Amino acid sequence: MPHEVIMPVLGMNQDSGTLLRWLHGEGDAVAVGDPVMEIATDKITVEIESPADGILAGLSAAEGEEVPVGRAVAWVLEPGESLPADTPAAPAAEPRPVPAGEAGLAGAPARMPAASPVARRLAAELGIDLTEVEGSGGRITKADVERHHAATQVQVEGPVLASPKARRLARERGLDLAAIFGSGPDSAVLTADVEAFASAVRDVPGPPPADAVELEPSRMWQVMASRLTESWQTVPHFYLSRTVDASQLLAWRDALRRQGREDITISDLLLRITAVSLRDHPRLNASWWDGRIHRHPQVNIGMAVAVEDGLLVPVFHAADTLSLSELADHRRHLVQAARSGRLTLPEMTGGTFSITNLGMFGVEEFKAIVNPPEAAILAIGAIRDAVVAVQGEPAVRPVFNVTLSCDHRAVDGVLAARFLATLHERMETPMLLLD
Numbered sequence: 380m381p382h383e384v385i386m387p388v389l390g391m392n393q394d395s396g397t398l399l400r401w402l403h404g405e406g407d408a409v410a411v412g413d414p415v416m417e418i419a420t421d422k423i424t425v426e427i428e429s430p431a432d433g434i435l436a437g438l439s440a441a442e443g444e445e446v447p448v449g450r451a452v453a454w455v456l457e458p459g460e461s462l463p464a465d466t467p468a469a470p471a472a473e474p475r476p477v478p479a480g481e482a483g484l485a486g487a488p489a490r491m492p493a494a495s496p497v498a499r500r501l502a503a504e505l506g507i508d509l510t511e512v513e514g515s516g517g518r519i520t521k522a523d524v525e526r527h528h529a530a531t532q533v534q535v536e537g538p539v540l541a542s543p544k545a546r547r548l549a550r551e552r553g554l555d556l557a558a559i560f561g562s563g564p565d566s567a568v569l570t571a572d573v574e575a576f577a578s579a580v581r582d583v584p585g586p587p588p589a590d591a592v593e594l595e596p597s598r599m600w601q602v603m604a605s606r607l608t609e610s611w612q613t614v615p616h617f618y619l620s621r622t623v624d625a626s627q628l629l630a631w632r633d634a635l636r637r638q639g640r641e642d643i644t645i646s647d648l649l650l651r652i653t654a655v656s657l658r659d660h661p662r663l664n665a666s667w668w669d670g671r672i673h674r675h676p677q678v679n680i681g682m683a684v685a686v687e688d689g690l691l692v693p694v695f696h697a698a699d700t701l702s703l704s705e706l707a708d709h710r711r712h713l714v715q716a717a718r719s720g721r722l723t724l725p726e727m728t729g730g731t732f733s734i735t736n737l738g739m740f741g742v743e744e745f746k747a748i749v750n751p752p753e754a755a756i757l758a759i760g761a762i763r764d765a766v767v768a769v770q771g772e773p774a775v776r777p778v779f780n781v782t783l784s785c786d787h788r789a790v791d792g793v794l795a796a797r798f799l800a801t802l803h804e805r806m807e808t809p810m811l812l813l814d
Contacts, residue, residue, distance in 0.1 A: 381460050382431040384415060384453040386446040387724075395447050398440045399424060407435045409455060416452070425724045431455045437462045443499030501525070528567065540567035548573045562596070571605055578612055597688040607748050614749050615787040619799050623806045625762045625777040631809045640704070646682075646736055647707040649759060652805045654678050654698035654706075655812060657732055660798040664731050666752035667788040681730035681750065682710070684717040691717040692750065694730045738762060744780040754789035757802075758782045781806075 386396050397419040403409055414426035415435060429435070433455040440452040454462055501524045502509050512519050512527045529540055539556040541549070545568045549556050552573070559576045561568035596604070628648060635643045657664045657678045665674045678699040681692040693713035695706065716722045733750045738761035747758040760780040767776050781802065785795045805812060 381457075381463060382429075382433070382455040383451040384427065384430065384435075384455065385451050386418065386440075386448050387427060388448045395445050398442060398444050398446055398452065400442050401438065402426065403435050405436060405438050409433065409435050429455055431457075433457045433460075441499065542567060542569050545570045545573050552577050566593070571601075571608060574612070575608060578608075599686075599689040599691075603689045606751070610748050610751050614751060616746075616749060616784055617787050617792065617795075618746050618782055618784050619792070619795050620744065620780060620782040621799055621803050622765075622778050622780050623803055624767070625779050625806075627807055628809050629762070629777060635703075640707070642711065643703065643707045644710075645738075645762070647703060647710055648809055649736075649806070650680060650682065650695065650698065650706050650710065650734065651701075651703050652802065652809060652812060653732070653734060653757060654680055654695070654701070656798060656801045656805060658699040659801060660794070662790060662794050663755050663785075663798045665754045665789050666731070667754065667786055668752050672789050675731040677731070679729050679731045681733040681753075682713070683733065683735040684714055686718055691722065691727070692730060692733060693717050693722055693726050694728065696725075696729060732756070734759065738779060744782060746782050747784050749784050749786050751786075753786075755783055755785045755795070755798075758784065 386398070399417045399419055401416050403413070403415050409415055409429040410432050411429055413429045415429050416427050418425055418427055434457075435453055436456050437454040438452065440446050440450075446452055456462070499509065501507075501521055502512070507524060507528060509519060509524075512523055514520070514523050540561060540563070541556050542563065546556065548554075548570055549559070549568070554573060554577060556568055556573075559568050559572050560566070561572050563569040563572075625645075628645065631648060632643065632645055657680070661674050662672075664678055665672055667673075677697050680695045680698045682695065684691050684693060693716065695701070695709055695713070698706065701709065713722070713726060716726065730750070730753060732753055733747075733756040735747045735756060736759040737745060738759055741761050743760045743763060745758050745760065747756045749756050758781065760782075762777050762779045764775050765778045766773050767778065768774075769776070781799070783795055783799050
């Protein structure tokens with residue numbers, strides 16, 4: 380039977396993905412496991428493989444198109460098979476340049492102009508018909524779309540540049556577009572800008588001075604900003620903090636180093652402690668989804684890793700079942716893969732709890748934003764010397780702060796406090812968790 384090639388579901392809160400390019404064309408022979416298309420996930424580019432051996436047919440999405448998850452965008456057919464009757468028509472092939480003598484011939488069908496995938500995607504986002512865009516260098520580029528958008532908005536809408544969706548949202552909320560600083564092409568106001576302006580708790584400052592340097596965020600940064608904005612606006616956060624005496628934690632690490640495991644870090648120890656504690660407090664290893672609390676059967680911890688263009692959160696699957704040595708080895712692999720852009724789809728998805736550590740930058744305490752649909756995230760600060768009371772007497776001890784951010788829909792204060800108490804006890808007496 381025909382096998383579907385679908386836009387995969389990459390996360391519980393995702394409803395679409397961008398098809399960046401086809402790696403095989405209509406009628407090509409493919410084998411199971413062959414990459415057939417490249418799509419954009421939240422933060423990385425992923426190749427989607429063929430589900431079977433056969434002939435690739437029925438390509439129904441164009442490069443640069445935003446496609447709903449679950450939709451079949453192609454089929455793999457075995458010999459003698461045909462496409463299902465309700466298969467959408469394939470997108471038009473990339474046209475050759477039209478000679479001047481052919482342009483404007485009566486009765487000639489309009490040709491879709493050649494355009495880069497990025498230009499097609501931007502045109503779709505801004506609602507621009509590519510046949511109206513004047514290209515340069517033989518095909519339409521992102522810069523051509525941006526110039527067309529700016530000119531059209533000035534002519535039709537006045538001096539404030541904005542996407543159609545942003546204009547509609549601003550009109551519905553009674554907001555003045557002129558007061559909103561835009562992050563889009565030529566400072567155009569985008570939907571995220573309107574939402575951020577509407578949710579601000581104080582007056583938004585005016586546009587930056589004319590000599591300010593404008594930076595164009597990467598796709599990764601834009602998606603990160605969008606997701607965190609959504610989390611901040613829709614998730615009812617609350618926070619619990621504790622100060623941990625790190626004396627035994629440091630002693631544990633030093634003992635491991637004397638045993639030849641110089642590669643094991645404080646982060647590995649904290650990851651091990653958190654994973655085991657989540658197993659004992661399953662309500663923290665849960666999600667609020669569709670009006671219900673979903674408790675996950677497996678502890679999958681995401682660990683925030685800073686990369687050049689933003690933040691990636693690779694996932695330690697079944698972290699509570701891994702030994703300290705296995706966690707350390709896996710952590711080295713995931714960090715290297717994240718920084719070199721080689722993370723796979725499974726390594727980026729399926730997280731049930733997250734950890735973020737800014738201690739290496741000297742940050743003593745901070746509050747992280749929950750990563751939906753997870754119920755909580757743990758923020759870890761720097762280890763520092765502090766004067767504390769020890770048996771009623773002042774003493775200098777190494778300490779650090781941990782802050783637990785929670786989604787109040789999935790977790791209440793008592794459940795979170797009990798989990799944090801377990802973390803605190805195990806962080807101060809970590810030798811109890813020796814493998």
